[in-house]
Amino acid sequence: MTDQKLLLRALGGETLPVPPVWMMRQAGRYLPEYRATRAQAGDFLSLCYNPELAAEVTLQPIRRYGFDAAILFADILLLPQALGADLWFVTGEGPRLSTITDAAGVAGLRPVADIHETLSPIYETVRILSRELPAETTLIGFAGAPWTVATYMVAGRGTPDQGPAHAFKAADRAAFSALIDRLTEATVEYLSAQVEAGAEVIKLFDSWAGSLKGADFDDFALAPARTIITALKARHPGLPVIAFPREAGARYEGFARAVGADCLALDNSVEASWAAARLQPDGCVQGNLAPRHLVTGGPDLVAETRAICQAFSNGPHIFNLGHGITPDADPENVHRMLEAIRG
Numbered sequence: 001m002t003d004q005k006l007l008l009r010a011l012g013g014e015t016l017p018v019p020p021v022w023m024m025r026q027a028g029r030y031l032p033e034y035r036a037t038r039a040q041a042g043d044f045l046s047l048c049y050n051p052e053l054a055a056e057v058t059l060q061p062i063r064r065y066g067f068d069a070a071i072l073f074a075d076i077l078l079l080p081q082a083l084g085a086d087l088w089f090v091t092g093e094g095p096r097l098s099t100i101t102d103a104a105g106v107a108g109l110r111p112v113a114d115i116h117e118t119l120s121p122i123y124e125t126v127r128i129l130s131r132e133l134p135a136e137t138t139l140i141g142f143a144g145a146p147w148t149v150a151t152y153m154v155a156g157r158g159t160p161d162q163g164p165a166h167a168f169k170a171a172d173r174a175a176f177s178a179l180i181d182r183l184t185e186a187t188v189e190y191l192s193a194q195v196e197a198g199a200e201v202i203k204l205f206d207s208w209a210g211s212l213k214g215a216d217f218d219d220f221a222l223a224p225a226r227t228i229i230t231a232l233k234a235r236h237p238g239l240p241v242i243a244f245p246r247e248a249g250a251r252y253e254g255f256a257r258a259v260g261a262d263c264l265a266l267d268n269s270v271e272a273s274w275a276a277a278r279l280q281p282d283g284c285v286q287g288n289l290a291p292r293h294l295v296t297g298g299p300d301l302v303a304e305t306r307a308i309c310q311a312f313s314n315g316p317h318i319f320n321l322g323h324g325i326t327p328d329a330d331p332e333n334v335h336r337m338l339e340a341i342r343g
Ligand code: CP3
Pocket: 023, 024, 025, 026, 027, 028, 029, 038, 044, 071, 072, 073, 074, 075, 076, 077, 093, 094, 095, 142, 144, 158, 205, 207, 324
């Protein structure tokens, strides 16, 4: 038991004297070595589909900082691409996709069984990583949750309020549900293949869960997460899963139990003392330093990092940010954060 990796121990419900730590987007543009490898690959998608280089950028933050976990380098939008959507990234702006706005668009998607044709390089990245990672580092695989992925597939890009996806849902709930169902099924196959290739933990990113309310939250955030996690755990008994229903607010309460997740990832808006009282009794929590502290640094970074560790010190906790580290973060501030956590 005690020779188990620290991240797996926390996910198993152990309270540790020092929490294991990793960061969302830890392989990213704030690191000069990432920018160099991305330039070598040519562009972001070429990097995602090049197993050697994707494994290299995954390992870079592990070498530099000794995080307790590595997250596979890929993107949540590779799955829609594997289902037949066109995908490209506009530098400095973000992703663009062909749009799906009606039942015919959903019917036109490629069969779920075909996704591995496109995604096999991702599984190769996982295989390389499971050979090359240090023995104490846990490998996390991931996918976007169906609602979040659907918001990009419907709008063809990121949107501030997910308006186009809400409009599709209002115009034809059955067709929108069919899209969510197709994504749910494809996500199970995608994540299962990552586990077979060597991923030890799975994280489900529902970055836009906060724009769903009431029955919409139940139908499009909670139910798909429960279906995916139930299927994964049936195929891979004991697989730990982290759920991230970002900005779900009060709907964070009971979410881990309802979907069967081992850990709930917390965004920046969640008060640590509230989460310790209301969420941590259900299992491990992960989070939740605001990424801006890694830009500004100084005494606030240290004080806030310590406050989060203190608030969660009576239960299982994985230290992380509340969202991805930003390109303008100072790599030295990550060392200061780690010093504040590990002392
Ligand atoms: O966390 C990691 O280090 C692992 C790799 C990872 C990336 N994206 C790499 C990436 C993960 C887990 C993601 C998840 C992802 N991708 C999410 C969910 C998490 C979140 O941030 O809410 C979403 C919504 C996406 C879609 C996406 N990918 C957007 C909106 C953008 C553009 C915004 C931006 O930061 O530029 C991306 C691009 C992206 N994905 C980058 C990275 C490192 C930057 C691309 C680059 O190098 O130019």
